[in-house]
Amino acid sequence: MKATPPKTTANVNLNQAREARKDEFYTRLHDIETELRHYEKQFKGKVVYCNCDDPRISNFFHYFSYKFEPLGLKKLMTTCYKNQNPDMFSQHQAEKAIYIEYKADANGKLIPYPDYMKLITGEYKGGKDENNVLELKEIGIGHLEGDGDFRKPECIELLKQADIVVTNPPFSLFREYVAQLIEHGKKFLILGDQNAVTYKEIFRFIKENKVWLGMNNGGTKWFEVKDYYDIKTESRKKIENGKKYFSAGKINWFTNMDTAKRHENLLLYKTYKGNETDYPKYDNYDAIEVSKTKDIPTDYRGVMGVPVTFFDKYNPEQFELVGMAEDNGRGYSGGIWQGGSIKCLVNGEAKFKRLFIKHRM
Ligand SMILES: C[S@@+](CC[C@H](N)C(=O)[O-])C[C@H]1O[C@@H](n2cnc3c(N)ncnc32)[C@H](O)[C@@H]1O
Numbered sequence: 001m002k003a004t005p006p007k008t009t010a011n012v013n014l015n016q017a018r019e020a021r022k023d024e025f026y027t028r029l030h031d032i033e034t035e036l037r038h039y040e041k042q043f044k045g046k047v048v049y050c051n052c053d054d055p056r057i058s059n060f061f062h063y064f065s066y067k068f069e070p071l072g073l074k075k076l077m078t079t080c081y082k083n084q085n086p087d088m089f090s091q092h093q094a095e096k097a098i099y100i101e102y103k104a105d106a107n108g109k110l111i112p113y114p115d116y117m118k119l120i121t122g123e124y125k126g127g128k129d130e131n132n133v134l135e136l137k138e139i140g141i142g143h144l145e146g147d148g149d150f151r152k153p154e155c156i157e158l159l160k161q162a163d164i165v166v167t168n169p170p171f172s173l174f175r176e177y178v179a180q181l182i183e184h185g186k187k188f189l190i191l192g193d194q195n196a197v198t199y200k201e202i203f204r205f206i207k208e209n210k211v212w213l214g215m216n217n218g219g220t221k222w223f224e225v226k227d228y229y230d231i232k233t234e235s236r237k238k239i240e241n242g243k244k245y246f247s248a249g250k251i252n253w254f255t256n257m258d259t260a261k262r263h264e265n266l267l268l269y270k271t272y273k274g275n276e277t278d279y280p281k282y283d284n285y286d287a288i289e290v291s292k293t294k295d296i297p298t299d300y301r302g303v304m305g306v307p308v309t310f311f312d313k314y315n316p317e318q319f320e321l322v323g324m325a326e327d328n329g330r331g332y333s334g335g336i337w338q339g340g341s342i343k344c345l346v347n348g349e350a351k352f353k354r355l356f357i358k359h360r361m
Helices: 009-022 029-036 059-066 116-121 153-161 171-183 194-198 200-207 308-313
Strands: 047-050 075-079 098-103 141-143 164-167 187-193 220-225 237-240 243-255 304-307 319-324 354-359
Touching: 029 059, 047 059, 047 153, 059 075, 059 098, 059 164, 075 153, 153 171, 171 187, 171 194, 171 200, 187 194, 194 200, 194 243, 194 308, 200 319, 304 308, 308 354
Parallel strands: 047 075, 047 164, 164 187
Antiparallel strands: 075 098, 098 141, 187 243, 220 243, 237 243, 304 354, 319 354
16 A cells, blocks of 8 residues: 655645635626626725735726726725736735725825726836836835735734725635634625535624625626636636636625615515425425525425525525534534434435525514
8 A cells, every 4th residue: 555645844835836826816897897886885985905906917906996986985905915026917926915005185086096907908118217117116006014915914904994895815715714804894795606605604604694695696707817727627718819717616796785685585486385295394404495496485484495596585684594404413504403414315315505594474
């Protein structure tokens, strides 16, 4: 038998670097605009912080810099992780992160800077000193002392100044990222994997009404990636206008900002009475199986198991969130697990992960 090689520091570093590279995909302006238009009024007079965003690449930064005056922002702060060289495209080679700040003057007008889009597309020629080299200091970019990790004290100091954080954070650090925002009492609108709703740390926040979903969830969202980005599944890859895109699966917006959707009642038309066989009871949870959100019966008063996509329709005034499946004795199910398999079973057959809900009376 082959011995497993010991975990060396070099191996650990290599794995971390590999994980970090997987997080390097960039949100399209289209997806940002489609979501952000629902919250415009909530940004008036606010300080926005994009804390996982290279201002030369991030469309979050572009969106807020272009919409600075129409939204009535007070300040926009952007920091990125490690990289400072535009050619490196956030590949983490440089240890010091960059920081950029846009401010409104006394009349609410943006204190002007050169056109960033031109800088990125290469149309911008020449710095202010006409040496044809655009220096960072000329466009108001400064450096942080450290690497821009959102958990570092200097980034936390910036976070404290912010009212709203908007970004697509590293998915590999999603739990910590959300916990930090909540700990500091910040409003936020961020992207994350659909399955994050079932991470026990995130689910707890949803249950406590501290996090919910935004307006445009699920579906395929495409993210720009660099050529080196390895995409194994063909259906998750596309090239458009010479740019490479990756579909990271089903992606949701997570927020604690008010949305119209959250107050809308889900329209239901099915009944349990007379259709009991369509809603079998689980072998091991005290609830009935409802395999599609649209089929939630209007007249069932007990606990119902629904797919995780239910969260997209969740109005806490209409439904009580009881728990989720895959309880392992730690009480995630809200006390309805009866032991045995942690999967929801119907006649011995395991169902996909379920959430447990109840109608509010
Ligand atoms: C999914 S990408 C999204 C980038 C950008 N926010 C966007 O939407 O286009 C996540 C970004 O988080 C950055 N990142 C990774 N670890 C980080 C950390 N500890 N602190 C801050 N940013 C981090 C990565 O460099 C990466 O660019």
